[in-house]
Amino acid sequence: MTTARTAPAPERPATFRDVFAVAEFRALFAGFGIFLIGETVKMLALSVLVYERTGSGLIAALAYVTGFLPYAVGGVFLLALADRWPPRALMVGYDLLRLALVVVLAAGVLPPAGMLGLVFVVGLFGPVSSAARTALLPEILHGDAYVLGRSLFTVLSGGTQVVGFAVGGLLLGLVGPYGALWLTAVTCAISALLIRLGLRRRPRRDRGSAGPVRETWRGNRELLADRRVRGLLLAQWLPGSMLVGAEAVAVPYAAELGPGASAGVLLMAGAFGMLLGDLVVGRFVAPAARERLGPWLALLLGVPMLVFLLRPGLAVAAVLFGVAAAGFAYQLGLARRFLDAVPPTRRGQAFGLVSTGLMATQGLAAAGAGALSELTGPAVAMAAAGVASLACTLLLWRVLKAGKEPPGR
Incomplete structure (x- = not known):
């Protein structure tokens, strides 16, 4: 490709x-x-x-x-x-x-x-x-x-x-x-x-003659075979999906805190942190600096979750969720680079593959955290999700760092 x-x-x-x-x-x-x-x-x-x-x-x-x-x-x-x-x-x-x-x-x-x-x-x-x-x-x-x-x-x-x-x-x-x-x-x-x-009318981007299923499989294989695209896909999929695993056990964690503790408070704090992070980083951080900050923002997804080993109360837990979710803004540092990496004729499929992979990895992370919480309790599962996010970030550090993604195949 x-x-x-x-x-x-x-x-x-x-x-x-x-x-x-x-x-x-x-x-x-x-x-x-x-x-x-x-x-x-x-x-x-x-x-x-x-x-x-x-x-x-x-x-x-x-x-x-x-x-x-x-x-x-x-x-x-x-x-x-x-x-x-x-x-x-x-x-x-x-x-x-x-x-x-x-x-x-x-x-x-x-x-x-x-x-x-x-x-x-x-x-x-x-x-x-x-x-x-x-x-x-x-x-x-x-x-x-x-x-x-x-x-x-x-x-x-x-x-x-x-x-x-x-x-x-x-x-x-x-x-x-x-x-x-x-x-x-x-x-x-x-x-x-x-x-x-x-919207004005635009022509289709690709005029392939193969059936949609065969063409989708071929396009997905080509995108995933390109080292540069594959690295940027994994960088968008993995670090944040691990945090979704922690969110998946918010209900049992709140239940362990006792009456008056609501999982809704934790999830709302996470949503607010994500929205605030995207607004601040997207609007007020210069583009080059935004891309340099990418791996450090990705670290923010996992570090606050480690504190759950101490089983913090509802207020502290909500702050931790909000701070961690603000790290989702790391994906803004990948947006321009991913757009440049994919061929224009595959652009729609490439962005669709990002969404499909996110849903799959988030579902697996949620299932894994839920299973772990049955064995260890939700607090340990949340901390483990943080460790997994940090591990993914460190393994993908070269890709997350601006200008350091691997070249094409």
Whole structure:
């Protein structure tokens, strides 16, 4: 695979004015926020609806995660479509497909098994649409504006999911799960309209003739075979995923602290720390300095978790979670370098592979931390997650350090 030489980082950090002055970015940003709120409300309403109709807590839990499981499957088999279809048409088409899905769910014509199966099938195209959106961003924003735009998408993702849970809970109380689903259909239509009217038409990036599954496998193999791309993928996947393992045992840790301790406080502190870190590093740190700070910010993911060996109280634990999650900003130092490393014709698939790998490694880290907590207790599992994050950071130090990633194959 031929990859471009890494360009030097720009000297001046982009400003929010630079980013929001671009009309296409405003449309993409607003459409993504509405999309996320709609998806959160949909999965919450579906979980409640399935529980009401089956009385099974297990099936209700499966209903909630059904929206996420297809992401990994679609990422493995269909990502090539992100480059083989025009991005605007792909995103609008997926919004309309979601609209049709939600209308069928809200009509109540399917049994629970049919509802879950339909959600799974439609969700297979989720990573394709997401990859197209992410790959479109550097075509809309250039230079450091692209990095700041990515950080704003991260902030938007965390913030709108919190809003989605709040709005979803309110809607369920006011209009019930079916009413919430009908209102979700409106968000699908608004998102499609914003993308259709706010983005200009662009051609597809790749004109390959092989089937999407074969092309996806071939593209994934080519990306992973390139040492430079592979190193940057691992750097984005591993250090942060280990911290997600620690978050996965927040509930049992809070339970051990006794009455009045809430896992929600820990998770909210983590979300706030991540958002604050992305905002500060993305906006106020110069691009070259941001890339130099990358490995040191990655260390921040693991070090605070070591303190959990002392079993701190809720307030201290929340601060530790917030500080650790701020380290996620290390990924901003990789954004420009990863964009330069992947060929333009594989850009959509490359960004989709980042998301798919993140979901896989985070799931494995959460499962591993949960299993370890059964044997050692949640405090030790959290500290072990911190050690694992530090180990990954040290092993990938050369890649995380600006300009030190290995050359292509």
